[in-house]
Amino acid sequence: MIVVHAGQRTSGGQSGGACYHAWTHLAPGRHSGAAPLEALVTDTSLIPLSPAKDDDFPRTAVEPVAPLQRVAPDADTSAGEHEAAMDTIVALCKKRGLIFQSSEIYGGLRGAWDYGPLGAALKDNVKKAWKRAMLQLRDDVVQLDASILMHPRVWEASGHVAGFTDPLVECRGCNSRYRADQLPTNAKGEPYCAHCGDKGFTEPKNFNLMFRTYVGPTEDSSNQVWMRPETAQAMFVDFAHVQLTSRQKVPFGIAQVGKSFRNEITPRNFVFRVREFEQMEMEFFVRPGTDEAWHEHWITQRWNWYLRLGMRPQNLRIRDHAAEELSHYSKATVDVEYRFPFAWSELEGIANRGDFDLRQHSQFSGKDLSYFDAERDERYLPYVIEPAAGVERSTLAFLVDAYRQEEARTASGKVEKRTVLKLHHALAPVKVAVLPLSRNDALVPTAREVADLLRPRWPVQYDDAGSIGKRYRRQDEVGTPFCVTIDFDTVEQDRAVTVRDRDAMTQERLPIDRLPDYLGEHLRTEL
Numbered sequence: 001m002i003v004v005h006a007g008q009r010t011s012g013g014q015s016g017g018a019c020y021h022a023w024t025h026l027a028p029g030r031h032s033g034a035a036p037l038e039a040l041v042t043d044t045s046l047i048p049l050s051p052a053k054d055d056d057f058p059r060t061a062v063e064p065v066a067p068l069q070r071v072a073p074d075a076d077t078s079a080g081e082h083e084a085a086m087d088t089i090v091a092l093c094k095k096r097g098l099i100f101q102s103s104e105i106y107g108g109l110r111g112a113w114d115y116g117p118l119g120a121a122l123k124d125n126v127k128k129a130w131k132r133a134m135l136q137l138r139d140d141v142v143q144l145d146a147s148i149l150m151h152p153r154v155w156e157a158s159g160h161v162a163g164f165t166d167p168l169v170e171c172r173g174c175n176s177r178y179r180a181d182q183l184p185t186n187a188k189g190e191p192y193c194a195h196c197g198d199k200g201f202t203e204p205k206n207f208n209l210m211f212r213t214y215v216g217p218t219e220d221s222s223n224q225v226w227m228r229p230e231t232a233q234a235m236f237v238d239f240a241h242v243q244l245t246s247r248q249k250v251p252f253g254i255a256q257v258g259k260s261f262r263n264e265i266t267p268r269n270f271v272f273r274v275r276e277f278e279q280m281e282m283e284f285f286v287r288p289g290t291d292e293a294w295h296e297h298w299i300t301q302r303w304n305w306y307l308r309l310g311m312r313p314q315n316l317r318i319r320d321h322a323a324e325e326l327s328h329y330s331k332a333t334v335d336v337e338y339r340f341p342f343a344w345s346e347l348e349g350i351a352n353r354g355d356f357d358l359r360q361h362s363q364f365s366g367k368d369l370s371y372f373d374a375e376r377d378e379r380y381l382p383y384v385i386e387p388a389a390g391v392e393r394s395t396l397a398f399l400v401d402a403y404r405q406e407e408a409r410t411a412s413g414k415v416e417k418r419t420v421l422k423l424h425h426a427l428a429p430v431k432v433a434v435l436p437l438s439r440n441d442a443l444v445p446t447a448r449e450v451a452d453l454l455r456p457r458w459p460v461q462y463d464d465a466g467s468i469g470k471r472y473r474r475q476d477e478v479g480t481p482f483c484v485t486i487d488f489d490t491v492e493q494d495r496a497v498t499v500r501d502r503d504a505m506t507q508e509r510l511p512i513d514r515l516p517d518y519l520g521e522h523l524r525t526e527l
Contacts, residue, residue, distance in 0.1 A: 049288060050376050056251065056287045058297040065304045066313040073322035075344070082341040084403040089341070090270050092419065093399070096478050098122065099271060111267025111275040118478050119395075121429035121459065123278075126394050127257050129426050130280045133305050133527055134255045141253035141282060142246045146234030148259060149215065149225050157364035158233050158357065159328055160226070165206035166265055173198030179265045180204040209262045227261040232386060235283040236357040240369050243285075250371050250382050251294065253284035257391070269342055271392040278391035285371070285382035288355070291331070294385045295352045299334055302348060302387050306336070308527050310424035311401050315339040316347075329356040331383075338397045347397055348389035355381040398427055402479060408505060410469055421479035422503055425524040428479045431458035432519060435471050437487040439464050447486040450497060450512060454484075457516065458523065476502060481523060484515065 093099040097116035101108040115123055135141055155161050167180035171193040183191035183201070192199045211227040214220075228234075235242075235254040242254055257280050267273050286294045299318060306316055321333040329351075336348040358369045358381045372379045399421065408418040425431065432454050436447035444464075451462045461480070463471050468485065475483055485498040490512075497515060500507045501522075510518055 049378060049380060052287055052289050056290045057293050062297055062300040062304070064300050065307040068300065068303055069313065069317040071317050071319050073320055073325065075317075075319055077344045079339050079341060079343050082339070083405070084341060084400055086270060086341045089396075089400055089403065092403070092477060093119065093270075096474075098399075098478070111264060111273070113271050113274065113392075118429040122399075122423075122427060123391055123395050125427045125429065126391055126398065127278075127280065129309060129527060130305070130389070130394075131255070131257065133301075134253075134280075134282055137527075138253075140248070140251065141255050141284070142242060142248060144235055144238060144242060144254050144256045145258065146231070146238065146256060148228050148261075149213075150228060150234065150237070152225055153364055154233050154237060154361075155210065155226050155229075157360045159360075160210060160229060161208075163328065164210060164229060165208050167204035168207035168265055169201040169204050171196065171198050172200035172202065177265055182266060207263075207265060209264065211261045211263050229262050230260050230388075231256045231258045231279045231281045232283060232388065233357070233361075235281070236369075236384075237361050237365075239283075239285065239358060240367070243371065250373070251284065251286040251290070253282050255280075255282040257281075269340070271396050272340065272342075272345065274392060279388060280391060280394075281386065281388040283353075283357075284385040284387075286385060287373075288380060288383050291352050291354070291383040291385060295332060295350065298385050298387050299350050302336060302350060302389075305527070306347075306397075309398065309427060310422070311338075311398065315401055317344065319344075327351070329353045336389075338393075338401075340397070340400060347393055348387060351386045351388070353384040353386055355383055357384060358382065398423065418473055418476055420476040420502065423479035425481050426526065428481055429459065430461045430475070430478060430480045431482070431523055431525070433461045433463055433471070433475045433480045433483045435468060435483055435485045436464050437468060437485060440488075442488070442491055443486055446491050446495075446512075450484060450486060450515065453512070453516065454519065458519065458525075472500065482519060 090099075094101075096118060098119035099113050099115055102112035102114045103109055131143075135143055152161075155164075168177060169180045169183070170177050173193060174196040176193055176195045178193075178201075180201075184194045185191050190199060191201065193201075210229050212224055213227060214223045215225050216223045235256060239254070242248075243250075243252070246252075257278060259276065260279050261276055264273055264275050267275055271277075284294060284298065303316070303318065307313060315338055317337050317339075319335045319337050321330070321335070326333055331352040331354045333349060333351040335346040336350065337344045338347040361367075362369045362381070370379045370381050402421040402423045404420050404422055406418055406420060407415050409415055421428075434447055434451040434454070436443040447462070447464070451460050454460050461475075463474070465471070466474075472483060479502070481502050483500040483502075485500065487498070490497055494511070495513075496509050496511050498507050498509050499515070499518065
């Protein structure tokens, strides 16, 4: 049996994909021994892996839904004229209870936001859509739900303790703190303090972004742990156990959705950059030598996911990282960028992490995290492809992309502007609104009957407050795809209801008993 270590990293910090450093045989039972991985090295000759087979690569080619817009690392980030200003989005979110300032009655806390009933539902739907695409529709990805608190050595091995920092500067006039690379600038390009206008700043110093806390009753260094800054590391340290118990073969992935925490110096742009957030990450373990093909595969898959959920192609692009901006673990990285109102900015990162993480955790823990390929009688450290997205950023991007202001004709024939969120049906917090024409006692029982008929299948909102026109506009503003109106003809004549389409604003009348089938045909709730 050959034991192979793949991808020795160069001194420049990039993963070398061409060389494989050999390890000696592992004696039976040594796979979970305590010795550091370096202690197993007795042969430094280069032993290549056997040639890759077809089943090591993606099974089928993935075609992009729309052509990938790929740009250079130094592409212009200005957003240009946008349909919606950030202030408009923030105001709508507060007005409809989607997202609002946390602990607002006490003045709020910078970088902390609460999601109301509709906002929480929207976030849940983003996560459901991600899990459906990454887990339900695939047989080569399994799920993990790992602890937020982990052994402190995890973060030493990953490089977070030593290197997860931002450059911090302080205004000499008012002591306001900024990230050195994100200082506001005036028309001349000179950095200045947004609070007092001073142009003097201290020299940058490194500021670690991880939150510290303590386990147990004593707050000393022996009990210090970290709030995880990312979900990824659990998928690396649990790799061997998950692979064994799920009986997966490389290539396969481990996916996780969960909370992460980063002590950002300057949270900004609403929920784009916050201190507490959720991540949707997947680590896909592949045979060395197939990593570049898998990287391209996942770039296209993730591009398609956003477009299939209704995101407009002109607002999405793929930006390759330049060599000097690659993370310490990365062999290659691209960002899926979205044209937010403030700039083109990262929506999701898709990295080829090489074997850095498994190798680091093997060395720091003394446990063997290599993979044994029984068919080839080979053992190696897999390479990892990582698509990593933020729930909050994705939610914000879907909100911005869905926002429209349109002219609409009222019942009286007048033309007025309406605000509408043209969310994909799968993301809409409410799928159907049931609207009795009024609160007349004759209408309420039938309206309740219709709501109860639909509620087992879809999220339904019953709304009887205000004029029917105002209720339509209210539902438009939160992206409800269909409104069902119950009027006096419904209860006195035909037991039929009026179904109104959010996007086309067309109305169709049909019997109540046909309503579930009609909505089932017209609601696009799956990708």
